[in-house]
Amino acid sequence: MACGLIPLLTSYFCLSVFCFSFWLLPLVCDSLRPLYHPRMKGILTNMPINWLSNVFNFNVERKEITRPGNKPYIQMAPNGVGVLHTTEGFGADGAWNTLNAKHSAPHFVVGDNRIIQCRPLGVQAAALLDTPLHPNKDAYVQIEMCGFTGGDKDFAKHAMDQWSPMDSTLQPLAALMAWLSLNSIIPLQRAFDWPDDASDMQGIWARANNTRRLQNIYGNPQHKGWFYHMEVPGNNHYDCGAMRCADVFALAKTFLGQDASQPDQPSNEETLTPDAGALTAILRNGDRGDKVKQLQSRLIALGFLAQGQDDGIFGPNTLDAVRKFQSSSGLNVDGVVGPATNKALGNAAQASSGGGD
Secondary structure, three states, rough: OHHHHHHHHHHHHHHHHHHHHHHHHHHHHHHHHHHEEEEEEEEEEOOOOOOOOOOOOOOEEOOOOOHHHHOOOOOOOOOOOEEEEOOOEHHHHHHHHHHHHHHOOOEEEEEEHHHHOOEOOEEEOOOOOOOOOOOOHHEEEEEOOOOOOOOOOOHHHHHOOOOOOHHHHHHHHHHHHHHHHHOOOOOOOEEOOOOOOOOOOOOOOOOOOOOOHOOOOOOOOOOOOOEEEOOOOOOOOOOOEOHHHHHHHHHHHHHHHOOOOOOOOOOHHHHHHHHHHHHHHHHHOOOEEEEHHHHHHHHHHHHOOOOOOOOOEEOOOHHHHHHHHHHOOOOOOOOOEEEEHHHHHHHHHHHEEEEEO
């Protein structure tokens, strides 16, 4: 009798556990559901949400671009990956208005010597095309740069030209990238060793199967650093083209107090006048000091500033001289002395001193 009772009790116990599991499972699932999002394919982590107030000498403006219908943000963990875009237009406010109308939010818009934050760090942006690959989930930081890929709005003629952002975009961009590197968020490097001149690219860049997209580097956790939009699979945009990323990194290093040397510069840069290296700092209206005085001496020597005005104060006369030099050199006339203007000043000084003999 006892022997027959044991299998019966065992069966009853197993049936009870099975029924209890059916009762408990929905409760467990309901408790987890608020933490789950299908895009993330897993449980969301409680990562900090960050709005920045300033980055080096730039104030960060908060102008939020929400998700359609004010849906909750999709949180994400830091992964060391950033994506750069170009707005294909000038003006930070105009760029923000366009992005906001489409809910195509980056984390930041940079331009006009400004940094505008559109989404907090720690949540997904939406500046990449939302394809079945959901590439926005793999970019911890996305930045829209004011300007045109190739440096000119005529895409047909210039999109594949080598180019650098104008100083009013380059400075806040470099400051932001330096800050992200300093805080161990995105390393100050390209995610892959692609050449700045895009000599590896074949055929049309603005297509979903261009040379770099076919390599499927983006989304690989082994590759950390900065991507261009044109390197993200599932998208068909061509920004940032053949951008001289070395120019951006060189300026970012000056914010970090590091050596700003650029290995890809022509070797004749080494033959610049001895004080050329002193002009690697960003200088703008209102600055004072020895670097401003060196700038003024350079402008006096080139005939853009009157004798005796090298007082070390970047005031109206120096601002006017810088703008005249930028105009004569074919640069963006913003009155700010950044890497492009510094380089042109160095070349002009070398030419005027007869350095080619």
